[in-house]
Amino acid sequence: MYRRFAEGEVRGRSAVYEGLALGISEDPGVLALIDGLPVARRQPNLLLAAVRFLGGPVEDYPAFREWVTAHWPRLHTTMLERRTQTNEPGRCATLLPVLAGLPQPLALIEVGASAGLCLYPDRYRYRYDNLPPLGPADGPLLACRTAGPVPIPERPPSVVWRAGIDLNPLALTEPHGGSMEWLTP
Ligand SMILES: C[S@@+](CC[C@H](N)C(=O)[O-])C[C@H]1O[C@@H](n2cnc3c(N)ncnc32)[C@H](O)[C@@H]1O
Incomplete structure (x- = not known):
């Protein structure tokens, strides 16, 4: 292993x-x-x-x-x-074309959200291949290489409500010794 x-x-x-x-x-x-x-x-x-x-x-x-x-x-x-409860915000780059193609605005519920970092697809900045980035200018950049006919969105989705469900929800604001230290030791 x-x-x-x-x-x-x-x-x-x-x-x-x-x-x-x-x-x-x-x-x-x-x-x-x-x-x-x-x-x-x-x-x-x-x-x-x-x-x-x-x-x-x-x-x-x-x-x-x-x-x-x-x-x-x-x-x-x-x-x-403790458990490994990785968050992979990079997954938002693959979800974005679907979310942006739905009727707007959106309410999101994520099952197995961990600390909820994938509940903010509208807060990241995305760069698909060499296209101009989309999303808020100050958002963390997610660079994504594509293959095949990907429907690249023109703008991020509009999210007006979001909630995460988890067996062990993590709060990044917990004080010393809490989730933040565990996730980013
Ligand atoms: C690997 S993390 C993924 C986090 C996030 N979805 C992402 O993609 O970045 C999986 C999460 O699912 C949660 N989980 C596992 N089984 C679950 C269940 N039956 N109901 C709710 N949450 C569950 C775990 O506690 C963990 O936080």
């Missing part, structure tokens, strides 16, 4: 995570600790996020390994308490 994560998911995106996951995949001692977790909690990104959340070193495998081994009880508890 850790080798697949290194080679298939983070290679070319995070050299640090790739190096750590490869190190773990060849380390029987650390793998034995991970094996003590329930199957659903053995995820590489959960372990790596928990180490960063707790302030462990991530730049060098031997230091990482030593820290993980020494702090395993705390790490274990964090991995049982």
Whole structure:
């Protein structure tokens, strides 16, 4: 699982995570600790996020390994308490043509919203291929490469109401130790 994560998911995106996951995949001692977790909690990104959340070193495998081994009880508890609840606002670039093509204005409900960052498709700025960007000038830019006949919208949708539903909704305004630190350690 850790080798697949290194080679298939983070290679070319995070050299640090790739190096750590490869190190773990060849380390029987650390793998034995991970094996003590329930199957659903053995995820590489959960372990790596928990180490960063707790302030462990991530730049060098031997230091990482030593820290993980020494702090395993705390790490274990964090991995049982927390979940990976990634938000991928980039998905808004693929939803935008559909949302913009519907009768306006829109009310949005997202099931599985996590912290709700995909509930703001009207607040991002989009650049499809080399076309001029659309969306608010101060919005975070989502660059998107297309293939095939994509109906590129002329303007963002008009959203007048939005709500998120989640088993464990995250609030980015929670104080220290809350969702913000977990999502962006
Ligand atoms: C990977 S996150 C995706 C967040 C967001 N939709 C996105 O695409 O960026 C999946 C979310 O679904 C939530 N979830 C999983 N099962 C659910 C259920 N049965 N009902 C409501 N939310 C659920 C999880 O708590 C998590 O926050």
